[in-house]
Amino acid sequence: MTAQIDLNADLGEMPESAARDIAILDIVTSCNVACGGHAGDAKSMAAMLAAAKERGVAAGAHPSYPDREHFGRRSLDISAESLTDSLRAQIAAFAAAADQAEVPIHHIKPHGALYNDMADDAALAKLMADICAAASPGTPLVGLADSHVEAAARSAGLPFIAEAFVDRRYTDAARLVPRGRDGAVIADPAARAAQARAFATGDAIEAEGGTSLRIRADTLCLHSDSDAALESAAAIRAALEEAGLTIEPAAGR
Template sequence: MTSIDLNADLGEGFGRWQLTDDERLLSVVTSANVACGFHAGDAATMRRVCELAAARGVRIGAQVSYRDLAGFGRRAMDVPPAELAAEVAYQIGALEVFARAAGTRVSYVKPHGALYNRVVHDEEQAGAVVDGVLLADAALPVLGLPDSRLLEVAAKAGLPAVEEAFADRAYTDQGTLVPRGQDGAVVTDPETVVERSIGLARSGVVTSHSGAEVAVRARSLCLHGDTPGAVELARRVRARLEESGVLVEAFV
């Protein structure tokens, strides 16, 4: 049977401000990319999301980022590799404390925002992220875009490299994500997102921004938790995947 993991970015709040409906999304997804305080999130939020995820049997992933709270981690930054490696390890370690306190552990690592896009092509920054993961736990899987430098470097370092796709983001003809600043970068029509999810899970193909058919291998499918109607959309995606014969389960 075809199977796929369903992940979402969670814990993206700070103090009294909350962006994602963590509790309801955790009733749908199988993996939670938890913000670790650098682009969003704080200690109390991290603890709460870890407890909720553990209670529901959802895998916890550390969503690491450039240090950019004001820009939500979506602004391009140049961070020296040694510094970036230390900051990645720091974020993983912080989340691990709350995961273990909740009776579980951090199961994988996924970069966020500008860092995620940077390590698709930048081998030096990709190497820094991998060095940070190795500092924290030399067995942690790394989640990223297929054919990215990040997954290439991770695999060479002996880390499990897990390919993911995005149901609600537009793709270029080269299989990369259309930059958020461009029109149509985020797919908002619910039925389109659902159909793209099924196509990605069953055939590994998505229609690009220009209309071309692009091969995108994926063991995990991401839905953004900060889009309007994210919970209902996630429920529709999961229900239709299962109706089409796809088993929705965590990749680890």
């Protein structure tokens, strides 16, 4: 059984949701701040970092494919050089905002399609890990549990933080069910809380194909842009505390 767990949320992605994002920061222990690839800008990064600092929440960069039109949730046919340039710029923008706010960069977590593509593409995972190691040496890389990202992080000399998602269904292969498929997103706050507790305590969840699946994770993610995100965050935190878990930022392994 995991004695401790981190609860994180992706923030700073929609200006109209800034108040909700800040409210979520009262509940989570770490956050991933959009840094320009799929969403976010200098103003939103500054606001989220200031709010995170005030609440003692660990903050990390949330870079993505350069695809604001599709919110970074579409795989891009992009050259390694162009992707590298974009990711370096995004991480640098976040680093500048973090330096201005006097907030340490706790981790780097890719977003959306980039995150999912890295899980099964060893070359892409290595590219991302190498970029992160050059831009922010020693900063943990967050990736899908049981994926290529862990080996890539270790090869680049980075700690790895394994992540599981409380509001997404999983396939039998321990991958996220594509968003376009029915039932891919778990909508009910109570069901999200139950899945979070299962991950954190080592219990099995039911995968899309009906099999039992256990996933070892260091951090649990709630998407802040989902319906009932704030209500869900509160329910998840309560469920984890009820299970006797210590909730704190993940250090990587």
